[in-house]
Amino acid sequence: MSTFKKVSTKSLVKSNHEASLDNSYWKNYGIPVLVKEFGPIDYIDFSPLETHRFAVTCSCRVQIYNSITKLATKNLNRFKEVAYGGTFRRDGRLLCTGGSEALIKLFDVDTKNLLRIFSGHTAPVHRTFFTVDEQHIVSFSDDKSSAFWDIPSEKKIISFEDHVDYVRAGHVSPVSPNIYLSGSYDSIVNMYDTRSSKKVLSVNHNGPIESVLFLPSGGIFLSAGGTEIKVWDCITNGRLLAKISQHHKTITCLQVASNGQVIISGSLDRHVKIHDTGSYKTLHTLNYPNSVLSIGISRDDKTIVAGMTDGMMSIRQKEPNAQEKTSINQKMSYKYAGETIHYLHINSCIPEIKRQMEGKHNTCLRKFQYSKAVDCVMLNYITSKSPHLTVSVFQELIRRKGLIQALAGRNGKSLFNVLRFIIRHIGCPRFERVLLHVTSTLIDIYEDQLEDLCSESQHNFKVLQKKLEEEQKLMLSLIQLRGSLEILMSAAETTLFTLQNSCGLKPSTMAQRDFVFSYVK
Known part of the structure; x- marks a missing residue:
């Protein structure tokens, strides 16, 4: 007995955005794993060498997580008050962090020992970074100043106090150990060179600065404040190159990924957006259940972590594509009677026969x-x-x-x-x-x-x-409109025929017809 033929239904296809390689690349993240912490996630930083390890600054501690197991492997809790901005050094062995105690603390990641304490600020320190030469630390504080510290001697080399409000954002140059940025709630982003005693560049963002970031080239930097990201050129004395306005609430954090080819921004609107650094267009959007305070991404782009205001942390990992899946089923070998036997395929896939459900x-x-x-x-x-x-x-x-x-x-x-x-x-x-x-x-x-x-x-x-x-x-009005258009088209054809005769042309080819139309114009 033949099967019953279903009713054929026709529907219009939804108009989707044009798919590209970038879209498919960033859409490949799997289902997020949520981890609950005790307070808002202030800062997330991935280890430069071990891409599966990242530091989460939250409440009165800094925890080192493993992105594979989603568990905290180390706990740095030598704080009496809230900790802020824990970041790795380029070798991944040291970690510096600020806090409400107005101190900068330096930890050995492997042994969890407190190696150095830098004191000199008079208000909480929200951001700390290692310089490129790995010998200095730059700190940014609510006492409206930023300071440059020497790690071996534990002394302050120079301090800049040009801002008139809290300094909550900063970043160091990826190419020079002496240049860094500071962003303040006074809407000003300053660039400093520690070899001089004054700022070398200053731009106005027109909004309280929440995050600043150098691109890997070192010649362009970003500032985030309000609902805008602004792109500035260092070489041309701070010329504004572009504005990115894709969020509808305050942007809280910035990151770069894919070797500087994309910019990642997190916002209180519960979205993380991925932008192309060439065209500044939005490639993809990630949605979260609460406002995003911090964002971190591994160097190989396989893991992206977002921290939220309610203490929830979302860990997403990229799912392997078809090529990576085939590499997983590589040959396995075992010894039998002194010989090594190789099997190229260890699994056989049996296609599942899906039963089609019949509508009522x-x-x-x-x-x-x-x-x-x-x-x-x-x-x-x-x-x-x-x-x-x-x-x-x-x-x-x-x-x-x-x-x-x-x-x-x-x-x-x-x-x-x-x-x-x-x-x-x-x-x-x-x-x-x-x-x-x-x-x-x-x-x-x-x-x-x-x-x-x-x-x-x-x-x-x-x-x-x-x-x-x-x-x-x-329908009557459309028929009348059609009649009017036919009259106009008939008059246009008559004019075209007259011009053809006057020019001595026979519009047998498209080239001749185009010539006549250009003559009319």
Whole structure:
């Protein structure tokens, strides 16, 4: 016995954005793993060498997490008050952090020993970074200053106090050990060179600065404040290159990934957006359950971690593509009788036969229960989300000559639903031809029974009459417009023919026709 042929449904394809390699690359992150901490996640920093290890600064401690196991492997808790901004050195062996104690602390990551304490600030220190030469630390404090520290001697080399508000953002140059940026709530971003005693560059962001960041080239830097990211050129004395305004709440953090090819921004609007550094267009958006305070990404882009205001931390890892999956099933070997036997394939995949589920309307059509088939596609969630399915059933009933049987004998809610659907969708060009046929059939059936119908059905018939009159007026106006356009086109063709004769041309080719049109212009 052959299987029952389902009703063919037609629907318009949704207009999607143009897919690209960048889109597919950043969409490949798997389901996030959520880890709960005791307070807001202030800062996240990945180890430069061990891409599976990252530091999370939260509450009164800094924890070292393993991105594979999603567990904390080390706990640096030598703090009396809240810790801020824990960052790794380039070799991944040392970690520096600030805090509400107005101190900068230096830790050995492997032994968890406190190696150095730098004191000199008079207010909480929110950000600390190692310089490129790995011999100095730069700190940014709420005492409106930034300081440059020598690690071996534990002394302050120089301090800059040009800001008039809290300094909550900063970054060191990736190419020079003497240059760094400081961003303040006074809307100013200053660039300092420790070889001189004054700032070398200053730009105005026009909003409190939450994060600043150098691109890997060292000649361009970013500033984030309010809902905007601004791109500045260091070489041309701070010329504004671009503005990125994709968030609708305050941007809290910035990161670069893919060797500086993309910019990642996190915001209080619960979104993390990925931007291209070449065109500054948004490539992808990651959604989170709460406002994002910090963001971290591994050097190989395989792990992205976001910290939120409620202490929740989201860890996403990139899923392997087809090539990586084949490399996972590499050859395995074992020894047997002194010989090594290699197997290239260790798994065999058996395709799963998926059973196709038959819709209720198809079941009713198969049993020739036409009235029930119409009732199945008149449910609210179908008529609102999949109206093409309802129209397809009507079209199938017209083909089977069973439309009168399906619509006859209705009253109350069942007839009310059919009329409401027709009124809502009869003006749609996709459904107009089928629904006009259904409307004509309804009028033929209930023409002599209008007085016996319920008040709601009678009202809907009147509304349907007005809807059809409106459609008729619209068609007449379109026909008049078409006639006017035909007159204009006829006059244009006459003018074109006259010009062809005057120029002695016969528009047998497209080149000649284009010449005539250019002559007209």
